[in-house]
Amino acid sequence: MRVTRHDMMGLLLIEPVCFADARGFFLETYKVPRYRDAGILDNFVQDNHSRSRQGVLRGLHFQIKKPQAQIVTVMRGAIFDVVVDLRPSSPTFGRSAGMRLSEDGVRQVYMAPGFAHGFCVLSDYADLHYKVSQTYDHADEGGLLWRDPKLAIEWPVADPTVSARDDAFPALQDIPRENLPQI
Numbered sequence: 001m002r003v004t005r006h007d008m009m010g011l012l013l014i015e016p017v018c019f020a021d022a023r024g025f026f027l028e029t030y031k032v033p034r035y036r037d038a039g040i041l042d043n044f045v046q047d048n049h050s051r052s053r054q055g056v057l058r059g060l061h062f063q064i065k066k067p068q069a070q071i072v073t074v075m076r077g078a079i080f081d082v083v084v085d086l087r088p089s090s091p092t093f094g095r096s097a098g099m100r101l102s103e104d105g106v107r108q109v110y111m112a113p114g115f116a117h118g119f120c121v122l123s124d125y126a127d128l129h130y131k132v133s134q135t136y137d138h139a140d141e142g143g144l145l146w147r148d149p150k151l152a153i154e155w156p157v158a159d160p161t162v163s164a165r166d167d168a169f170p171a172l173q174d175i176p177r178e179n180l181p182q183i
Contacts, residue, residue, distance in 0.1 A: 008083075010114070011083060011109070013107055013109060014108040015108075030071065042069040043133060047129065055159070057120040060146055065182050066135075067183060070130055076126065077102065079122060080119060080120050081099055081109055081118075087115075094172055115181075143166060
């Protein structure tokens with residue numbers, strides 16, 4: 001497994017070993033000792049699976065009082081994955097990072113608690129698998145406007161399909177500090 005540390009502390013790009021041949025492939029998407037050796041010490045308590053069609057943009061979501069560490073893996077298709085550092089004490093607070101993830105050349109993104117997460121789908125469909133360190137609580141969810149001009153995220157989809165809820169989230173400058181992830 002190859003792990004690349006991003007300049008935003010708490011953000012990793014993971015390239016698990018994939019055994020492929022003419023029959024298909026085998027991939028271990030998570031194995032505690034291997035991920036602990038990479039410095040990922042979170043206790044993951046919930047797995048999620050989402051499917052979205054081409055042009056869908058989801059996010060940017062986060063949990064406020066119970067921030068989640070996440071490992072995101074694209075099981076089918078391709079996405080542009082985005083994280084935003086919302087940890088007020090972080091030197092990279094307010095910075096975003098975007099990367100392409102796909103079923104080809106499987107890579108995972110690990111984000112420590114305190115990041116907002118979103119993605120847009122580049123392929124016909126995309127299936128994502130998320131491991132999270134806190135159970136989801138709708139009442140604890142926060143959101144950040146995906147098109148916040150100060151974030152300057154270069155989304156690769158010109159006119160994405162976005163839910164009304166995601167399109168109504170506030171810009172970062174309009175989120176009170178107490179509504180940011182409590183780290």
